[in-house]
Amino acid sequence: MGQTTDPIVQMRGIVKRFPGVVANAGIDFDLKAGEVHALLGENGAGKTTLMNILYGLYAPDAGQILLRGREVAISSPRAAITHGLGMVHQHFMLVQPFTVAENMILGQPSNREPLMENRAAVHKRLEALSEKYGLATNPAAPVWTLSVGEQQRVEILKALYRGADVLILDEPTAVLTPQEASDLLQILCRLAEEGKGVVFISHKLGEVLAASDRVTVLRDGKAVGTVPSHETDKQALACMMIGREVVLRVTKGPAHPTEPRLTLNGVRADNDRGLPALRDISLEVRAGEILGIAGVDGNGQRELEEVIAGLRPTTAGTIAIAGQTLVESTPRRAGQSGLAHIPSDRYRMGVLADFSVAENFVLERIGDPPFTRHGWLRWDAIRRDSSESVAAFDVRTPSVETPVGNLSGGNAQKLILARELARNPKVLLAAQPTRGLDVSAIEYVHHKLIEQRDAGMAILLISTELDEITALSDRIAVIYEGEIVAVMDGQQADVNDLGLFMAGQKRQDGKSIVERDRIKRREAE
Amino acid sequence: MTEASPMSVTMADRRRRRRELATTIGSPLLGTFVGLLIGAVLILMAGANPLEVYSAMAAGAFGGKRQITETVLRASPILIIALGLMVAFRARVWNIGAEGQYFIGALAGGAVALLLPDLPLIVLLPAMLIAGAAGGILWALVAGLLKVRRGMSEIITTLMLNYIAVLFVQYMARGPLQETGGYLPQSAQFVDAARLPQLFGTRIHLGVLLAVLFVPIVYVLLWYTPLGFRLRAVGSRSSVARYAGINVNRVILFAMAFSGALAGLAGVVEVSAIHFRVKAEISVGYGFSAILVALLGRMHPVGVLVAALFFAGLTTGAEAMHVVSKLPVALASAIQAVVVLSVLVADALTHGSRD
Amino acid sequence: MDWSLVLNWAFLVALLTSCVRLAMPLLLAVLGEIVTERSGVLNLGLEGVMAMGAVTGFMVAYYAGDAGLGAASPWLGLLAGMIAGMAMGLLMGWLSVTLKADQVICGITLVIFGQGLANYIYRQGFRSLAVNGPGMPSLPIPGLSRIPVLGPVLFDHQPTVYLAVLLTLLVWLLLTHTTWGLKIRAVGENPASADTSGVSVARVRYASLLIGTALAGLGGAVLTVVQLNLFREGIIAGRGWIAIALVIFASWRPWMALGGALFFGLADSVQYRIQALSQVALGARTIPYEFLLMLPYVLTLVALFIRSRSGRSEAPAALGRPYFMHRLQ
Secondary structure (H helix, E strand, O other): OOOOOOEEEEEEEEEEEEOOEEEEEEEEEEEEOOOEEEEEOOOOOOHHHHHHHHOOOOOOOEEEEEEOOEEEOOOOHHHHHHOOEEEEOOOOOOOOOOEHHHHHHOOOOOOOOOEOOOHHHHHHHHHHHHHHHOOOOOOOOEHHHOOHHHHHHHHHHHHHHOOOOEEEEEOHHHHOOHHHHHHHHHHHHHHHHOOOEEEEEEOOHHHHHHHOOEEEEEEOOEEEEEEEHHHOOHHHHHHHHHOOOOOOOOOOOOOOOOOEEEEEEEEEEEOOOOOEEEEEEEEEEEOOOEEEEEOOOOOOHHHHHHHHHOOOOOOEEEEEEOOEEOOOOOHHHHHHOOEEEEOOOHHHHHOOOOOEHHHHHOHHHOOOOOOEEOOEEOHHHHHHHHHHHHHHOOOOOOOOOOEHHHOOHHHHHHHHHHHHHOOOOOEEEEEOOOOOOOHHHHHHHHHHHHHHHHOOOEEEEEOOOHHHHHHHOOEEEEEEOOEEEEEEEOOOOOHHHHHHHHOOOOOOOOOOHHHHHHHHHHHHO | OOOOOOOOOOHHHHHHHHHHHHHHHHHHHHHHHHHHHHHHHHHHHOOOOHHHHHHHHHHHHHOOHHHHHHHHHHHHHHHHHHHHHHHHHHOOOOOOOHHHHHHHHHHHHHHHHHHOOOOOHHHHHHHHHHHHHHHHHHHHHHHHHHHHHHOOOHHHHHHHHHHHHHHHHHHHHHOOOEOOOOOOOEEOOOOHHHOOOEOOOOOOEHHHHHHHHHHHHHHHHHHHOHHHHHHHHHHHOHHHHHHOOOOHHHHHHHHHHHHHHHHHHHHHHHHHHHHOOOEOOOOOOHHHHHHHHHHHOOOOHHHHHHHHHHHHHHHHHHHHHHHHHOOOOHHHHHHHHHHHHHHHHHHHHHHOOOO | OOHHHOOOHHHHHHHHHHHHHHHHHHHHHHHHHHHHHHOOOOOOOHHHHHHHHHHHHHHHHHHHHHOOOOOHHHHHHHHHHHHHHHHHHHHHHHHHHHOOOOHHHHHHHHHHHHHHHHHHHHHHHOOOOOOOOOOOOOEEOOOHHHOOOHHHHHHEEOHHHHHHHHHHHHHHHHHHHEHHHHHHHHHHHOHHHHHHOOOOHHHHHHHHHHHHHHHHHHHHHHHHHHHHOOOOOOOOOOHHHHHHHHHHHOOOOHHHHHHHHHHHHHHHHHHHHHHHHHHHHOOOOOOOHHHHHHHHHHHHHHHHHHHOOOOOOOOOOOOOOOOOOOOOO
């Protein structure tokens, strides 16, 4: 892929401490020009922190950074940009209402200060860059109209526009379909061929092996080792990542589904902008099975989650939980009908960081006995029940009075799990249940989900992690642009097929893509 | 992390609670001290001796039985309003219109007194109090409904309603309710049955007792009822509260109504106990002082009680000192504001803010 | 009612002329707040900032006039008002940008602080209460001011009116055509994005606060130095709050702000004239003046009501939320 030369970036002995945790405990890392170097590790291993230090977002507590052999102090992103570093973050850093061109020139000096640069000149420069690196884009388009893949290309262009020689990408394939991901990895190779140094952070073993020249594995803030990619394999990398033998596939027995517990029929709903987000969704989840919804982020999963949880109104269709059709659903009514919900965003939807573990445990049932009697809160009952569940679900916390904000993400998620299951639900809606969790927490959640399913729970799993979907689901449905385009058996699902469905290239019902577009155009009128 | 049994209150817990207590009491104390310091600078710039001025103020506020009575009487309406505001602020409902709700409450209660003067005290007084609270509730709910139904910021709507309310009461006092044959813009005097009785021969009236009673009531409401729990949850993060099945709109409306009720109650108490008439000058910015008091009191009932006394003391003291040293009474409000600002700073320095 | 008193050119011209003048303090405050809010800072302290601008401007203009500085004194007053406003802006910046305290609480406290301090300063500066300042003479634009009807309405005003319109243009240019404006808008929409592009979020927010409070302070000074020629407690009478509402009504756009301010100026102007008229024309049945005074506040509610809708607002996405550097979630 690239030529090996002297390292363009050297990081030596980087230490970074945050309150309560050492994110980087003396890491050495180097990057050569013309190579693609993967930074591998599980959530919380310190990969993003290390790169944030390189990009000037954090200052290291100890250690040095050398660029092209000279020691530098990178105090801010501005300094990093001047040194030829560019970073594409996991959550895009684009100003949505601005055009692509405006995002390019943000923060860059103009040749006719204080006025902005001539728009045509910027467009031309942008188009030249696009051509050179194969990153197609439309300079005049407002960013919010672009697809996720396109936005990512804009992010990369932004770094190149600023003259980056080193490109850092943080979990770039997290939001892409398998095809888009492989396209991206090709682009990274091309960038390396042009002499750039490319670092990409990932926790996905497959793509790391496929796309990189070297891999550095981080674990618990330390660099465990750096190996050339062609000299290692998934098992070895996983072992380095976790520090012990890892079972890469969850063991589960066959499903024994019985009666349907959650039924959606012809459900339609709009997104926040008033545009259709769910188009005619019909699905059914039975007791004792896990139905996984696969799809690239942004194809209606959030709206699907909200519609089932009673947070978003439907514009057509019906939803029935445990046989009860919900008309004008609210979270309260959905909960009363037997729905439990593990939300996709812990701190925005799930728990109050200010409130204690106990208070969060009873959050949804605060008005019910035994927590309220004769109109008064019974703190003894609250404390007792929450303590029991905290112990049962292995939630690591100093006490139930601790504010949930002090807990780790994994423990907060376990608390949510404990809370939801304590309601003896009939249906469990688990949306992105392992997002941002470390491996042991992920294992725990997966184990619990299988356990519940074996005990007869109906589980709807919405996840953008394809591995999770294929590992856990008995049946898989693919969502694309608000429609279910395929439903298949979990054991027999072919990853390539799934990828095609997720990218909208194929549909199970045989309707051609052209016809779909025609329908959509008619909708827009 | 330690694996101590969750049931026991661990050492880490105790340490954390001690630290929280230190900041909860420490930062307002620090802020007050700094505020008084800055106030001293203002006094110096005016050419007076800060120590003399402050001791005159302290004497004027708490120096004798008469002074203390005056301070307590002044603190009472502020305390009632601030307790209501505290509840609203805990839900992050920024009711800035307490002044207007106070006026409408005074008007409503006063109207009852003027229209039904023949009722016995046992009936008339409670009717007035209820009317006052109801008036405050209604006025606050205008803003509350606009927020919940139309997403209009309650900060601006309650403020606009403030100005409207004060002007309206002025009109009523000058027009329909005006004392027959009188020239001043004020209503007729209330009959004896409409006046809040005084306690034990002092000038402290029943309204003060009411104010003090609300301290434990608000405490119990916030921490021992499910409604209070939901209210605090909405104030912590309304999105999470909504996902947990809490009817956020209903909580917001309750917060507005409750704070409006207490503000209106304070209004009717004042006209019934002090002024005995409906007129334009029934408030010296109580509604706004109450906002500062609620913030200074860290939105906790006991803190609010102490802060209300402190603020009232400052104003009473400033009036007394004005007689002696010719410094304007406006100094008191300047110092009050500086103190609150300093507390804000101290607060932000100790533990920043939340998302 | 004798309508001929109203439906004649003289009345209309007088109405519109005063409409333009009355709109100016409001316009300046709205322009300032637009710049501030576009960068994501919600400055609720406008009422207090204007009060400080008003008192400082008036005092400087008065004492300058006393000291014999003649025609320069009102301008010195206006300058002082701007500086006082900026001082308040610095305080608000420190509280909300550096210390990251809750912006709503900061703003409300700043109002009470500004008002209290302004009253205190006035009492200290003037022993007697009702004092008149030097005022500012009109500056008719030669030629244009002679056009019938439009002339006096548009071209025969104190220079501050022309200045305010010029500032509208400048603010619009700033926001839409300069690199600084791009930074301001980026910081208001997605501060993390601006940060990683090398823009200093704190610096941009401080700058926009200073611009905003300078304009608001100027607005307060225009009120006391040019328009009313006096100062008294509560003289701002809610204009700061109305300005905040107008920012929403104008969808954060400078030219819409001009329109909104003029509309309120018209309402104010009508209110004064109806008072005078109704006393003459209606005889016994006059509209109680309190209801006329209520007009601007009621209008604000109506304007906000019309603008409100359940759904996406056009506000800058990061408005009111402190930016915690490098907290990339």
